[in-house]
Amino acid sequence: MSGSIEQPRFSCALGAQQSVVAIRRSVPVLHSGPGCANKIERLIGQGEGYAGGSTIPCTNASEKEVVFGGETRLREVLDGAFKVIDADLFVVLTGCTSDIVGDDVGSVVKDYRKRGLPIVFAETGGFKSNNYVSHEVVVNAIIDQYAIPNRAPGGVKQGLVNVFATVPYQDPYWQGNLAELKRILTGIGFTVNILFGPESEGLSEWREIPNAQFNIVVGAWVGLRVAKHLEETVGTPYLHFPYLPVGGIASTEFLRAAGAFGGLPKQQVEAFVADEERKFYTHIERMADFILEFRYGLPRRFYSILDASYAIGFSKYLLNELGILPARQYVIDDTPPAHRKAIEEQFAHLSDRRSAEVVFETDGGRISREIRQDGNSSRALILGSGWDRDLASDLHADLLILSVPVQYRLILNCGYAGYRGGLRAIEDIYDRVLNTYR
Template identity: 65%
Template structure:
């Protein structure tokens, strides 16, 4: 019996193009059908980096390549890309057709690698996984086929850390989040390789990955495969914080955890946290009067339709610092089963007094129907995607769009991580609430 999945919130494995585009001066080369890249871009949206959208080279595989193989065509496209595209790294990504046919992509790229050309490959046939899984796969491919060439000097750089968060563009606020996490880590005395986006120095930063003192994973599960690979490959330990730290309490917890793991100077960490908390809670004091005045006209409970990292971070912040009660929480990132119990355990103890019911589902339509059938005596807040606009209207809820697809908002520097992100999230939530009183 076939099952129809409505409104999935992730793409196929080829969506890892977003990960390449987020690296400064890196260019994906697609060995796929002509429509694959366009469809990926339309699902995720706002992917217009150095080589994004319709500017990506592609072999445009057709029936001829299915019958005779596409290795020669790929070779020609790579040679052409070297001639006309000014990039520092090229990453060949495969689509379904080439993976089904069995093209030997490694042998094609291997010829260029032997000539010291900056090209790597990853098999990302859409049927193999989703873009969360293939993000890790592409990062590992770049490390093994490109970064490792620069690992002759294995001297550890004191205080250097590699940071792995959610996949770029799949998280619409990835760039702002990385900027804030880098700022926080530098505040307690570390040097952070964030690897992607405007806060990164690009491939020069990637080349120092093997020399990091340790790695930091800020995610429920995405990025763990990379950290585990680096631990095996270079012996680099890693610190895992299983959700996005948002607001005062969780950001402080994150920084204290990193500081203890790295054996940093406690006085410096404490001084930085004290300074940041003082500023954060000064703004919260101004918020308190508003919350008291509008206590009967603001959301009393919330639903999330987010990936695991965001759902956990959001739930802890909204409950413990804004006082909004969690309704059912929906995780929509197709979380692998081996991570689900740990995530459920986190929701079971999101505060000392409350737990939250959580469901793992990739069917946006089914989730929306379940929320519609819920009791709506109190005003609700929905944290999801643009697809929840009609749902919010139907049940009289407020909506903040935090996940793809995000079609009604332009995102540049906005991020919700850290102290600054917590303030921004409070502003954005209550801005939408007040908008309804016009």
């Protein structure tokens, strides 16, 4: 049986380079073969950032490094990188070649760290996993080799939380989602280390990670390994919210859970929630007549071709707040078996009356064929990626691109998390529906 898949929607483990690019003034350094960074950036990148894309230093390992080892070449690239790139942190990531050869990258990096240079490393050989898993590997490496040794003074700070919520760039809307999560958590009284993107203070937040009162994992499974690692190493407890909160119901549930876990005054949390709900539902009420009159023009069911966090979050939102029924839901993040039962439970209880069939599948071609053969003739909404444009066109379905690749959409700070994200989702869905009318 072939190991290849059609329409890939995530990258190999080396895709964690994008997680480094998402940290302010941080630079990935690849000890890998030529072309790896470019291929990853073309699939999951949306712009080069501070030092991404063609800016990323790379050893471009060749036959010489395979035969004689690549540690000397890595030192040459690092020497050059420190001379010409102004950065706060360098993160060396290994590719398939160096991991197969067995270069002692840790020893090389340790030598530079002894000289007081800000550098860490992580083993991310592409064959080892995908970029969902390696994102956690890289985050833990930065925590162990940089954050804890350079821990900010002051000890544990009440009200300070670290948020581990998404995989930057793999989630095309990561910047908008993190901004909204920070906004609403700050709104109920927390100080938030969001760690990635323009809403973060950069490496100063990472040095505060060990001082947090607790950690918040927002998502089905990515981030749990980081939270458990911090619990074991520095004793920080964590709260797990198992999907992306989209819209009024889920956002309120998320904030109440976070507030209760952190011991915030209930009245303080409820005051912010009430104001956010008032604004959210005012917009819904303003358009209620239109939505009711146009209900026959809306899709009656939806398919998700998304990672678990998005699939659960959007399924709950579309069903419980927009009344669109779930068809088969495809989870495409190669979910580890240990987490699949919990995800199936979420789909089994989307509401008090509705459940949805969930299929764990990474092959986009197989998913497309199954949806085409579904036999349901009513109008559908497909939550997927740029790969699904032809599928949606052939089925006369509406397509909302939520997953990589996103080559048919420009994304700056758009996000779908929280109250504001729920409103944006309605706008985007109706935009696509109304665009089909002449």
